[in-house]
Amino acid sequence: MCATGGKLRMETAALLLTAVYLLGCGGSGSPPPASPPSSSSLPVTVTVVGPSDTLNTGAPFVFTATAYNAANNGVNWSVVEPGGGSISPDGVYTAPAVPGTYTVKAVSQFDSSASGTAPVVVVVIHEGHIRGYDVGVDYHAYGSDNLTGNFITIYDQPPVRQIVQAQLQGMADRGATFMSTHLWFADYPGTTSSETYRLFFPMSDQEAANLRAYAQDVAAVVGAGANRLRLDLTFEWIGASDYSMGSLSTGLGYNHDLSPTEFISRTETTTDNVIAAVSDVMRPDGVRVVDTIYFDAEVTIGNSADNRPNSEWFLTTNYPRFVSVASAHGIHPSVYFSADCPQDVVFDDTWIDPDYAILNGHRTMFWIYRGIKYMLNNGLPLPSSRLDFDCYMTSTGATYDQLLQRILDDADATLPSLGAPKVYGIPETWYFTDPNLRLQYGQAFATQAAQNSRLQRVSFWTTPGTGPEPNAAYPFTVEDFLPPAP
DSSP states (O other), X not given: OOXXXXXXXXXXXXXXXXXXXXXXXXXTTSOOOOOOOOGGGSOOEEEEEXXXXXXXXXXXXXXXXXXXXXXXXXXXXXXXXXXXXXXXXXXXXXXXXXXXXXEEEEEESSOTTOEEEEEEEEEOOOOOOOTTOEEEEEOOBSSSOHHHHBOGGGTTSHHHHHHHHHHHHHHHHXXXXXXXXXXXXEEOTTOOOSOTTEEESSOOHHHHHHHHHHHHHHHHOBOTTSOBOEEEEEEXXXXXXXXXXXXXXXXXXXXXXXXXXXXXXXHHHHHHHHHHHHTTOBOTTSOBSEEEEESSSSBOTTOTTTOOTTHHHHHHHHHHHHHHHHHHTTXXXXXXXXXXXXXXXXXXXXXXXXXXXXXTTOGGGHHHHHHHHHHHHTTOOOOOSOEEEEOOOBOSSSOHHHHHHHHHHHHHHHGGGGTOOSOEEESOOOOOSSHHHHHHHHHHHHHHHHHOTTEEEEEEEOSSOOTTOOOOOSOOOGGGGSOOXX
16 A cells, blocks of 8 residues: 655656656767757747636636747737627736637737637536535646646746736636645755745745745635635655655755754744744635645555655654644644545455454555554644545446545544544545546535535645646636535
């Protein structure tokens, strides 16, 4: 058994990107590349990128355009059909109140005979609501490329902030009630990278200011259904902050050069910078916008054969202080675990756990039970009001509703014996690209939430891609995880 961690996904993506770069360098005997033709000898062409999915009536979307072979990349925007919505000089489109398929056009400012178009399908989004059940988005990037489209490190750039503000509004309009944003502390201070997901370890003042601005923008949103957003944050310890790299005796982090004392100091500074940046950001209705901060994701402590190295040291050394600081500022401190959710595991009634008889026939809870038991045995604070675990269900014939009900039943049958509440949240799950499959999957969560108040929330993973699913870009069909409108 193993967890599919966001940390591992990001590290793999970064390593692959480096490998592509190195392979592209070539040998010294390779001929030099041919000089590109002069732009003046080629016709100007314009490409327009629009939404990959439908937009709700009245929803915003930021169109982008590229003018090739032009001396400048400027374009003039318009909507072809009368009544098809409006678009600003910066490409911010606002859908009309009337559903339909419309066309957005960009004309090159360098050559007015060159233009490009993109369609936009506008629909009326109907979604219902379940009291006590929230649907969110794991939202880290304004496009489909998390390596360069992650926005926290570049949120001080006005065009980036404008795009994110429009997307936040669009997600709220489709029924989202919270955003879940991960923070990857991957770089040593003073280093430079073109990959915008890489925050410094410890977090810099500029990054903290960017995070604060983002939290303020989340707090300001009011959806079409008068719903407001909250914000969850998750710490991702990779690269420079990867506690599983190296050892306590030789040094930690990507370069194995941080002593345990220095590593703890940087972890505390990072924790304090994040909490100071967001703890006093309030929505206009007086609610603190940041609800929960997860100190670590997909925790697999409690089983030495499969742990990430040094993970137990990291949590026992740093988590109690984090809990104290976050709680003092009115923020819920937590970690989240991993459920094992393929169908053959979920319905493995013959499972005999090698260590804990209570898990017999409840194989999905293998990691979660061990993690909570380790925390309990070592005096670590348990999540108090809700237990969170990711849940990537795969089916070979069962319905997703059947799978999810069994997983939640397994949790009820095992975790309360350790003092855990019978209240659950799913901070990561699939966002399928196939719309029919995505609707079936999302409705399993809505159905379970309607039947039993134990399932309080779900957020679906978008970027970076998980397993067979590629990166997903805004707009997202949030309503697939909500009940139909009455």
